[in-house]
Amino acid sequence: MIAELGHLLAFLALAAACGQTVLGLTTGGETPRRLAVAGGMFATAAMVALIISFVRLDFSVALVAQNSHTLKPLIYRIAGAWGNHEGSMLMWCMIMAGYGSAAALWMSEGKLRDRALGVQGLLTAGSFAYLLFASSPFTRLIDAPFDGGGMNPLLQDPAVALHPPALYLGYVGMSFVFSLAAAGLINGQIDREWARRARPWALFAWSSLTIGIALGAIWAYYELGWGGWWFWDPVENASFMPWLVGAALVHSLIVTEKRGGMASWTVFLAVLTFVLALLGTFLVRSGVMTSVHAFATDPTRGLVLLVGLGIMGGAALALFAWRAPLLKAGPEFDPVSREGAMILNNLFLSVAAALVLVGTVTPMILQWMGEAGVISQEAASLSIGEPYFQLTLAPMVAILLLFMPLAQAAPWRKAELSPMLKWLMPAAIAAVLAAVVAMALGGWGVWLGFGVLVGVWVIFGVGMDVGRRLGAGGFGRVLRLPLTVWGMAIAHIGMGIFVIGATVETATRTEQTFPLRPGEIAEMSGWTFEFQGVSEVEGPNYTALRADILVRHDGINEVIHPETRTFPVARTSTTEVAIKKTLGGDVYVALGDQLRDQPGAWRIRIAKHPLIDWVFGGAGLIAVGGFISLVARLRRRAPAASQEQATSTPTAEADVPAAGAPA
């Protein structure tokens, strides 16, 4: 019954979305708003129904039978509801309807809300139609099996249970930003007020996307067993492209909100971010590439997604082309100014996204051309690897970071470069010193030195900017600094930390494979590892071979247990690495296979990943900064604006619109 109820609720959500579309785009007012709230509730209830089916192991539901198993622990039975194509599409629909509900509840009344709800309703209805008619999660089986097929054991992991919800909050969140952009274009009103209302949504979606991507990287790091956290795999690039353009969007929205400038560019970015999010979903879900994510290799599903993507993207761009000429240009400014810096930021981020796009889709396009017979099969089958992405993106990121502290310090309209540079001299000196030290310790790599240089420059520069805003009042004023400044500073410092972590980790990670017999000791840069043997251990739905390895290094004396797990139901094995955290990074130990010619001897892989936590911590801070800016936006709606103006320093004052600026 529960599954049928879920199915019915999904249809109700589809109906509500249709009503929301028609009424939102025509009459507006209370009815579409209520429909949006109801649609969100129906969709959530449908998702809950699916989760209940998973928890109760109702194997008469096809999806449960394919993806769950009696031996699976409860938390992964729940997560199993979205660890497959149909279930994750339902989650997509739920979040999309949920954004509609949130907007209905929290946005103030007006034409923008009505039209945005209408467009969002259209997207939601399309998603539900795809779900119900092409990939229903509620299909029943006539003969229920005795037990289920189990989930891919690689996905049986806490980080990856939360990875899809966070990623979808980001991807789908961009759908509401898109709806706001479309609504603004329909109304012919993309102005400072529009940007003020759109920005919190963009910040929320983008910060969620950051968390979703970071969770995926963390999972890859410890679950795939080779210690990499980013492979430039098309699946990863698919989420990275909307992230880059989304980053450009949250910056250009500031210019539109504060100065009324870059309005058409901002709208274009809003459309582009959502199109890239859809493209990412298509790439991941259509099965055009091999990965853990490719649940649906059914070509018709891929085709439906591609057609949907084409219609939505095409319609949005057409709307943009039609209405954008109506938008007013912003006030004039000098190239050396906050506006100028924001334009640079946007150019670099967009070009970076384009470079990732080229590297990601070129092999797919060539392959398709090969299959269609346009070029020979041989020329068509190729892959583009890490060196391309490193070489093209590193300079983009480096230059972006070089400008970051200057952008933060520059006032709107016109800035003087030389006093800023003079004033930031201590940060520059610190950056050069840190780079020299890092290169001396880490082997004189150019990338290493450059990464540390720009990272330290950003951290110090941003810190100095915050210090200057605090002014003579010192720490007593810490609490009185506007939250927007904190959000920006934390996100930017997070970026600096991330870049330092990423370059140091990539340039100085070391790994070695040791064949060890019980009692033998491996040594690696001051650490010793005594292999004490392997024993068999039973897990809930797997059997594991567990090694005991005694780790010694000044003061540390601890036995760690890397495992390989074999899952009989899925007929798969996975590696559970043992990680010993230290201040300077991780010591990462994986159990390999037994030597063929010497039974009892095992291959153990030991790796050191310096500053790996800086990578994930930096990404986390970027998201935290985004959320703080969001909270700041929401609080500023209250009439606290006047108070803020009174306590702000000269640059913070530049946030407040200058007199005579066109509204």
Place this chain on the structure above:
Amino acid sequence: MRKRSQRLWLIGSAGVLVAGAVALAVVGLQGAVAFFQSPSDIAEKGATSFHQSVRVGGLIEVGSQKHEEGGKLLTFSITDGKHTVPVVFEGIPPDMVKEGKGVVAEGKFDPSGTLVASRVLAKHDENYMPKEAYDALKRASDSEGESSYGKEPTT
């Protein structure tokens, strides 16, 4: 600053940036492209004719996996049913790299014709094989006029 010069400045800097990015992409692509080859392709052209990275796909030949240099290296052969390619890999490959299973190895050939793999990929599931591995088998068996290996990978 007037509107016109503002626009000139903007277009100019965007132009410089895009030109730089195109140059970077061209240089970057030269070192990073790895063409896919099947064992039969390699037998036909000779392994030493490949100077760039290549990806070789197929099945790991049963009985070919060995450890060398006291266990530091893993060696195995990739077969498409007609020809085989010897591969050496330093380190521990992903869990699903097993004899008789589909695999893709990426690397460069040494002068003796052994592929020194920098990456070894397998699909994370017992039933399926990487697409490139499947294609290699299919190409080899198509040329024989019979289909002897596997079914279409489905996920």
